[in-house]
Amino acid sequence: MKEVAIKSYKIPIESPKDLIEAYFEAKKKALEEIMNHVPYSRSGKVHLSLKAEDRKKLRNNLLKDWKYSKHYIDSAINSVIGLVKGWIKLHNRRKAKSKPEITRKTVYIKSTLFTYKNGKLKISIEPNKRYLEVDLTRYDYLPKDFDVIGGLLLTESELIINFKKSVKILKPRDWASFDVNLTNVTALINGRIVRYDLRQLYHVHRVYEEKRRSVQKLSKHKPKTAERLMQKYSRREKNRAKDFTHKLTTKIVRELKELQSGAILENLKNIKDRVLNRSKKLNRKLSKWNARTFQFMLGYKLRWLGLPVKYIDPKNSSKKCPVCSGRLSAYRGRLMKCEKCGFIKDRDIIAVLNLQMWGSGVTPKALLGHLSPMIGKQLIDLRSSMNVYQP
Numbered sequence: 001m002k003e004v005a006i007k008s009y010k011i012p013i014e015s016p017k018d019l020i021e022a023y024f025e026a027k028k029k030a031l032e033e034i035m036n037h038v039p040y041s042r043s044g045k046v047h048l049s050l051k052a053e054d055r056k057k058l059r060n061n062l063l064k065d066w067k068y069s070k071h072y073i074d075s076a077i078n079s080v081i082g083l084v085k086g087w088i089k090l091h092n093r094r095k096a097k098s099k100p101e102i103t104r105k106t107v108y109i110k111s112t113l114f115t116y117k118n119g120k121l122k123i124s125i126e127p128n129k130r131y132l133e134v135d136l137t138r139y140d141y142l143p144k145d146f147d148v149i150g151g152l153l154l155t156e157s158e159l160i161i162n163f164k165k166s167v168k169i170l171k172p173r174d175w176a177s178f179d180v181n182l183t184n185v186t187a188l189i190n191g192r193i194v195r196y197d198l199r200q201l202y203h204v205h206r207v208y209e210e211k212r213r214s215v216q217k218l219s220k221h222k223p224k225t226a227e228r229l230m231q232k233y234s235r236r237e238k239n240r241a242k243d244f245t246h247k248l249t250t251k252i253v254r255e256l257k258e259l260q261s262g263a264i265l266e267n268l269k270n271i272k273d274r275v276l277n278r279s280k281k282l283n284r285k286l287s288k289w290n291a292r293t294f295q296f297m298l299g300y301k302l303r304w305l306g307l308p309v310k311y312i313d314p315k316n317s318s319k320k321c322p323v324c325s326g327r328l329s330a331y332r333g334r335l336m337k338c339e340k341c342g343f344i345k346d347r348d349i350i351a352v353l354n355l356q357m358w359g360s361g362v363t364p365k366a367l368l369g370h371l372s373p374m375i376g377k378q379l380i381d382l383r384s385s386m387n388v389y390q391p
């Protein structure tokens with residue numbers, strides 16, 4: 001099986017401010033015009049009715065006094081159409097809070113607008129006249145094993161580069177399973193239970209939560225300063241949290257590469273209810289952020305190496321006994337006990353045992369004969385190898 005793997009990297013850059021501003025204005029104008037082509041039906045639903053000639057007219061309009069490469073206008077229109085379509089979906093599900101808005105000053109650069117040769121990117125700003133040249137060989141953290149560079153995204157201070165590679169997904173020698181929680185990632189790798197400590201990550205989130213809370217008090221007297229600080233703290237929090245998760249997933253991926261192991265993850269679409277009733281609002285939000293970010297990073301890093309990732313419906317993964325499929329009930333603290341066979345284990349460990357069995361294609365029922373000794377052996381390992389990883 002072949003697929004295209006993508007890795008995105010950021011590098012700092014001196015952005016052409018005039019292009020960023022002009023593109024921002026063009027997007028605003030495009031949005032205003034395109035929203036005139038979003039009629040309401042009687043039921044209150046909306047849809048986009050932008051004919052080819054409307055688009056052409058809009059394009060010609062935006063190209064008046066446009067000195068930059070024409071492709072930028074096409075990409076601006078496309079990105080606004082994408083934004084409007086996203087909003088329409090939300091609106092029709094009654095989930096849109098307000099009308100769509102252009103807030104971010106980012107420029108999408110299609111592959112027709114740049115060339116890549118000998119490690120150097122040459123981006124067209126004004127046709128045959130002005131270019132933005134970026135020497136990628138100066139950044140040793142960028143990948144070298146890629147096939148092509150996909151689209152670029154230019155912000156006011158950064159260039160985001162998408163590296164693409166066609167990979168052959170291998171048949172793995174083994175499968176590892178992962179359960180992401182608020183303060184740890186529990187994993188079953190090569191028959192061993194490993195726990196990665198996320199308390200440091202949790203701490204980052206709490207620290208910035210506190211900071212934002214104190215800024216909120218400021219917002220009455222100095223709303224502008226408060227807004228600016230709020231954005232600054234959110235950005236820093238995200239950066240630090242992402243940095244942590246990058247280090248953690250890179251470490252895990254290195255281990256899985258050595259073992260030629262695929263990964264079994266929970267399908268997060270179904271995770272909502274499990275977390276909902278127990279945790280407080282903030283913890284629930286953080287838990288979800290952890291799971292989403294961890295899975296996203298682990299997923300693309302594994303695919304880049306040709307290792308497969310499987311998503312399993314986590315429903316009942318911590319309620320069903322991995323030995324006999326009996327019902328588990330809360331026992332003591334995080335421990336769960338099987339009502340049928342008496343098996344007792346930490347709920348996160350039960351989740352990864354179940355995920356691994358379900359994901360590697362064997363149901364506990366079908367394997368009942370061989371299962372008990374296998375689980376028994378793993379349990380000894382469980383006790384002897386509770387690794388706690390401190391990044």
Ligand SMILES: [Zn+2]
Nearest residue numbers: 321324338341
């Ligand atoms: Zn049981």
